[in-house]
Amino acid sequence: MPINKSAFRRYKVIDMLLQNKMKRYPTMQEIIDACYDKLVVDISIETIQKDIAQMRMSPPDGFDAPIRYNRSKGGYEYTNPEFSLLGVQLSDLDIETIKESAELLQLVGGSRVSEKFNSAIEKILTTVLEEFPSHKHREKHVQTMVPPPSRGFEHFDLFYAACIHKQPVSFIHYSYKKRTFSSIIIHPSLIKEFENKWYVVGYSEKHQEVRTFGMDRIFSPFALRKKFVTLHDSTLKSMQQDYYGVFPIPNQPKQQITIEASALATNYFLAYPIHSSQEVEKQSHGSAIIHFELIPTLELTRLFLSHGYHVKVQSPSWYVTFTQKLK
């Protein structure tokens, strides 16, 4: 039997009274008065008796609360003084930290992931604020980039579930470049976010290899009951660790890429390393030779080119030519 919200609020008042070491053994009238003070509603004796009975029940119906009426003291008590309805005892600092964390989670977590996660985060925030109300208005001191909703993002939950449950997915793909539609069956293994764009990575039956598809170009996905092609762990690990970006340059293995960065560009590479393999050899005049050990991608190339004359690719030679052609 689900516990309704108003009943749960009364449970919390009862729990608070039973935990109060300064005023032990609250009487029925004291519980009724406390409920009235905290919740501003009239509560009957019968309701409180039912609440206590419900709290004593085993989960999921109740909380296994060890409540008993102490005849000698004329009030109620927890037979286990360590018991708490919320499971843990929190200090003021703990509570403040939880409130801050919930607010931060809302700022950075919410709309960047799916509606489902957004809704879950809203629930956490609402619960925390209800549990630990604050009278002072909090100003926002953190601003994060929250882009407007993008096309295809509504498929996030389906692909996420497909990755977890290992279900192939059929979808229609539109190629912006070729201006063609295709029917694709992917065996999704990874959902990737890069620069606020979302991608699905997995084995594509049509291409007979691992492919990456932008969610914005995906239409009408259906999860399929079909044998799943699992990617090798090393492939998956490499996709997660050896890329800067999403789309690898075809047929290029993991390799060392070296660039020369001006003093200005070096500041940015030092402040915001783009890959865990980044190694900076700083020169006396402030510029640097920077090495990366990764699989070159189109996004890496685009990043280098975005620095203009401040970044020059030094090696390997094929990549020098590749980059120059894109200028």
Added chain:
Amino acid sequence: MEKVTPSLLFEISEQEVQNPKMLRVVLTENHTRIDFGYTTPWFYRKGGWIKISPDTYLKLKILNKKFPLLNAEGIAIAPKRLDFQSTEDWQFFSLYFEPIPRIDCEFDMIESDKPTKNDFNYYGVVLNIINGIELV
């Protein structure tokens, strides 16, 4: 407990160049769904427009029966029309018909019995039930 017939999805193999391109067929208990992709051609100013006749139907070669259009998503049902804005536009759309029987078959989709080059008629689409993939 009522037995639920699983929906079946068929990928349509690459056809001759036809615009809109027929991409997938999904057979469910309630409808037959056909997915299409359309790209606007260069020869219409601002890409032109598309619509589908409410009289469109499916016809199975082995049955003398029509399966009429029930609904459309992503395309207007005539007399309404979907106007494009450029010769680089594109549109994914789905047509829903009365459910066809789950048998190996070849069907035609007919928008007009006396078609012009602007009507969306498709002939000889083959469905082999063994190639259908169950939806979850």
